[in-house]
Amino acid sequence: MVSSPLAASCAGSRVLQLDNVTKRYGGLVAVNGVSARIAAAQTTAIIGPNGAGKTTLFGMIAGAIPPSDGRIIFADHDITRWSADQVCRAGIGRTFQVVRPFWAMTVHDHLRAAAAFGSKAASRSESTVLSDIVTLCGLQDVADRVALTLTLADCRRLEIARALATGARMILLDETMAGLTPEETEQAIQLVKGVVAAGRTVVLIEHVLPAVRGLADRVIVLDRGAVIADGEPIEVLSSATVKKAYLGE
Amino acid sequence: MTRLIPILLLIALAALPFAGPAIPGGVYITRLAVIGLLYIASATAWDLVGGLTGQVSFGHSAFFGIGAYMTAWLVGTGWPMPLTLLPGALLAAAYGALWGWPCLRLRGPFFAIATIGVGEATRLIALLAEGVTGGATGLTLPIGGWEHTAYYLALGLVVVAFALSWLVRRSSLGLGLSCIREDVEAATSIGIKVGWLQVQALMVSAAVVAAAGGIYARYLYYVEPGDVFSFNRGIALILMATIGGLNSKWGPAIGAVIFLGLEQGLAAWFPQGHLGIYGLLLIGVMLYEPNGVVAFGRKLRGVASAAAR
Numbered sequence: 215m216v217s218s219p220l221a222a223s224c225a226g227s228r229v230l231q232l233d234n235v236t237k238r239y240g241g242l243v244a245v246n247g248v249s250a251r252i253a254a255a256q257t258t259a260i261i262g263p264n265g266a267g268k269t270t271l272f273g274m275i276a277g278a279i280p281p282s283d284g285r286i287i288f289a290d291h292d293i294t295r296w297s298a299d300q301v302c303r304a305g306i307g308r309t310f311q312v313v314r315p316f317w318a319m320t321v322h323d324h325l326r327a328a329a330a331f332g333s334k335a336a337s338r339s340e341s342t343v344l345s346d347i348v349t350l351c352g353l354q355d356v357a358d359r360v361a362l363t364l365t366l367a368d369c370r371r372l373e374i375a376r377a378l379a380t381g382a383r384m385i386l387l388d389e390t391m392a393g394l395t396p397e398e399t400e401q402a403i404q405l406v407k408g409v410v411a412a413g414r415t416v417v418l419i420e421h422v423l424p425a426v427r428g429l430a431d432r433v434i435v436l437d438r439g440a441v442i443a444d445g446e447p448i449e450v451l452s453s454a455t456v457k458k459a460y461l462g463e
Numbered sequence: 464m465t466r467l468i469p470i471l472l473l474i475a476l477a478a479l480p481f482a483g484p485a486i487p488g489g490v491y492i493t494r495l496a497v498i499g500l501l502y503i504a505s506a507t508a509w510d511l512v513g514g515l516t517g518q519v520s521f522g523h524s525a526f527f528g529i530g531a532y533m534t535a536w537l538v539g540t541g542w543p544m545p546l547t548l549l550p551g552a553l554l555a556a557a558y559g560a561l562w563g564w565p566c567l568r569l570r571g572p573f574f575a576i577a578t579i580g581v582g583e584a585t586r587l588i589a590l591l592a593e594g595v596t597g598g599a600t601g602l603t604l605p606i607g608g609w610e611h612t613a614y615y616l617a618l619g620l621v622v623v624a625f626a627l628s629w630l631v632r633r634s635s636l637g638l639g640l641s642c643i644r645e646d647v648e649a650a651t652s653i654g655i656k657v658g659w660l661q662v663q664a665l666m667v668s669a670a671v672v673a674a675a676g677g678i679y680a681r682y683l684y685y686v687e688p689g690d691v692f693s694f695n696r697g698i699a700l701i702l703m704a705t706i707g708g709l710n711s712k713w714g715p716a717i718g719a720v721i722f723l724g725l726e727q728g729l730a731a732w733f734p735q736g737h738l739g740i741y742g743l744l745l746i747g748v749m750l751y752e753p754n755g756v757v758a759f760g761r762k763l764r765g766v767a768s769a770a771a772r
Contacts, residue, residue, distance in 0.1 A: 276652065302654035310652075316645035327642050330635040331654040380653050 229254045229384055229415050230275070235284035237270050237439075244270045246439035247284070254383075257406065257416045259426045259447070262436035263460055268419045269311055271436070272386050275417075276308045277301035289383070305333045307382030309373035311389050311419075315361035321348070321372055322357050325379040332380025344379060350408050351375040352401065367398040374405060378414070385409060387418040391425050403428050423451065435459065473622070476500075480614050493614065497682055499723045500617035501675040504624040506703035506715035508671035511631055511664050513701065514710030517644030518567065518661065521697040522578035523672050525585035526555040528692035530673025531680040532589070535602045538681065544609070545616060548677045555673030556666040563665040567658060570647060578697075586692035601687030604680065613682035620678065621716075624671050628712070631667060640664055644710075672700075702741050706748050708755025717756055 230252040237245040245267040252258050260268050273279035275286060277298035286294045293301055302308075307328075316324055325344045348357055351371045356364055361372060370390050377385050387406065391399045403425050410416050420426050426433060426447060433450040435443040437459040443450045450456060479496060483489035505527070513519050533551030538544050566577040589596045596602065631637045639660045642650040651657055680686045699722060707718020725744075729737035752759045 278648065278652070298648070298651040299654050299656050302652055308652050310649065314646050314649040316642050316649065318645055319641055323638060323641070327635070327638045327655075328653040331639055331642075331656075333654065376653060 228252070229289055230417070231285075231287040232271075232275075233285040233287070235271065235274060235286060236282050237267070237274060237279060238282045243439050245274065245281075245436075248436070248439075248441055249284075250434055250441065250444065252384075252415065252417060253432075254415050255410065255413055256431040257410050257418065257429050259430035259433045260417065260419050260436060261421070261423070261426060261433060262442075265438075266436040266459075267439040268436055269388060272308065272388055272417075272419060275301075276306060276386060299331075302331075302380055302382070303333050305381070305383040306386065307332070307377030307380045307384070308386040309370070309377055309388055309390060311392075313366065313369040313373055315364070315369050315372050315376075317362045318360055320358055320360050321353050321364075321375070324361070324372060324376045328376045328379035329381070333382060347375050347378045350412070351378070351405060367394050367401070370394070370402065371405065374409070378409065382414065384415040384417065387416060387420075389419055389421060391420060391422040399425060427451065473618075476618055477615075480611055494610070495723070495727065497610075497614050497617050497678075499720060500614075500621050501679055502699070502703060502719035502723055503716045504617070504620040505672045505675045506700050506707070506719040507621075507624040507628050508668045508675075509700040510704045510710060510715040511628060511640075511668045512661075513704055514715070515632065515637060515644065516640045516661055516664050517710075518570070519575045519701060520578045520665075521575060521694070521701065522562070522582040522585075523668070523700050524582045524692050524694060524696040526559065526669040526672040527676035527679070527696055528585065528589060528686075528688065529555045529558060530676030531686045531691040532596060532602070532676075533673070534677035534680045535604055535686045538604050539602070544612070544681050548616070548674045551673045551677045552670035555669040555676075559665040559669035560662050563662045564658065567661040567665065579694075582692070582694060582697050586688055586694070589688035589692050596686075596688055599687065599689065601685060601690075604684045604686075606684045609681050609684075613678055616678045617675075617682075620671065620674050623674075625712075625716075627667055627671065631664070636660060636663060702745060704755075706744055706755060708757030711755070711757045714755050714757040721756065 228251045232248055232250045235245060235248045236243065248271060260271065262268055270279060274281045277293065277296050277300060281294060284294070285292060288301075288304060288306060291304060293304060296304070316327075325347060329344060348354055351374055353368070353371055353375055356368055361369060364372065374385070374387065374390065390406070391402050394402060399422060406416060406418070406429055418429070430447045432445065433443070433447045434441055435450060435456050442459060443453055443456050476496070480493050483493040505523070509520065509523055530548070530551035533554055534544065534547040537547035537550065562581050566574060566581065569577055590598060592598075631640075639650070639655045642653070642655055643657055643661060647657055676691055680691070703718035703722045704715040705718065706721055707716065708714025725737060725740060729740055748755055
């Protein structure tokens with residue numbers, strides 16, 4: 215895949231561009247030359263076996279992990295070396311693989327903080343916008359409760375709500391469905407659909423393949439740090455290379 | 464009703480210097496109250512960093528000492544004493560920013576250890592810089608006539624400390640500091656400038672503690688590095704806030720009063736023993752009520768109202 219920064223700035227629909235993004239920890243290459251372009255208002259799923267480098271890639275996009283090599287371009291800005299808070303203010307929100315709410319704070323305070331410190335567009339967001347997010351994420355009944363008292367599914371929705379409240383145009387969801395009951399998974403799928411319908415771009419890491427089929431417009435498969443497949447969900451999920459990576463020979 | 468209590472308390476405290484001579488032991492109580500008020504203001508300000516932000520600082524003695532010395536110097540050059548508190552507060556805030564910027568990247572015990580270093584290094588520098596600080600001999604201020612003013616300045620500082628604490632807590636700064644306390648990485652993920660917000664909290668906190676140091680210097684007529692920069696001052700603030708209740712409106716103030724009571728009650732009989740009592744009290748609080756006396760009081764009230772029903 216030939217990628218140039220000019221192409222990204224010309225094509226308005228491409229929000230995020232990864233150029234040869236690499237992360238090395240000493241001799242271990244966690245992410246190896248990943249290049250991809252992610253289109254606006256779409257859902258892109260990143261899948262792959264454990265240890266494939268999915269979360270590390272997310273960390274680099276979000277500014278939490280500095281890449282060893284390559285470039286990350288978001289909405290015409292080279293954000294490769296930006297810190298996590300700068301990346302957030304530029305319009306990328308995220309959730310965490312292991313939930314990280316602000317345990318002693320209420321759901322409502324999570325969203326107030328996210329709106330106060332998130333991207334510039336969001337700082338103008340009014341309380342009606344926050345209550346829309348609360349409704350979208352199904353948190354109405356727990357809005358005044360502290361995170362410590364919430365169920366795992368509630369915490370996952372809270373993290374999505376918090377990311378949305380920053381005013382992010384792009385949301386990175388790291389295994390939002392892991393550990394949920396089938397019923398909760400279905401709710402989570404509907405929630406992500408709602409987020410996309412609201413005009414945000416979603417990139418998700420997911421092991422729950424039915425959810426990937428139901429949600430993704432596009433699937434990128436990572437294995438041992440490198441992209442081994444990229445395309446429509448149906449063709450990617452049925453490809454022999456992908457099956458081999460997941461299930462072995 | 465409960466809303467009236469702080470106002471009534473304030474009126475009573477404002478009247479104390481006048482009523483002092485009329486009640487038995489009143490003069491002694493008034494003198495003690497100055498120290499108590501300075502403790503209350505300092506502990507409340509410390510809690511912005513130690514409680515709200517969750518960064519336990521042993522280094523606040525540095526701010527106290529800077530404020531004390533600033534007042535001593537400026538009074539020596541003829542400044543009106545109340546005006547000396549402002550430059551002291553500003554210098555302490557700047558000093559806080561100077562070491563806070565690198566140190567506040569650390570969390571938990573690592574930050575705490577760094578602040579021990581800062582506090583002790585500041586004390587030693589002050590002790591060695593004899594030309595500026597008078598070294599171990601210290602500096603003497605012109606004596607006489609400042610007891611009443613010091614008292615009212617201390618009372619005013621308590622009001623300022625509470626007002627600042629209230630303002631910070633209800634602002635987005637306070638909200639951001641709470642996020643930092645709960646989870647730094649999650650806080651950065653929502654766009655919070657973790658370093659800058661913490662530095663702001665430390666600067667506000669430093670300014671109040673420095674003003675307390677300035678009033679203390681004027682009240683005592685004497686400053687000396689071994690006293691105003693002492694490690695024990697830093698620890699005392701931690702004890703007050705923790706015993707009273709971290710990150711609460713009244714906790715640090717209540718803790719300061721308990722601390723003063725113990726200090727006065729026990730130090731006379733057990734010159735060293737009272738430190739042991741603090742230790743036991745701290746262990747008790749951490750084991751049985753990590754949220755301090757305030758939380759314990761709230762529980763008692765809950766039990767009482769349940770019994771009344």
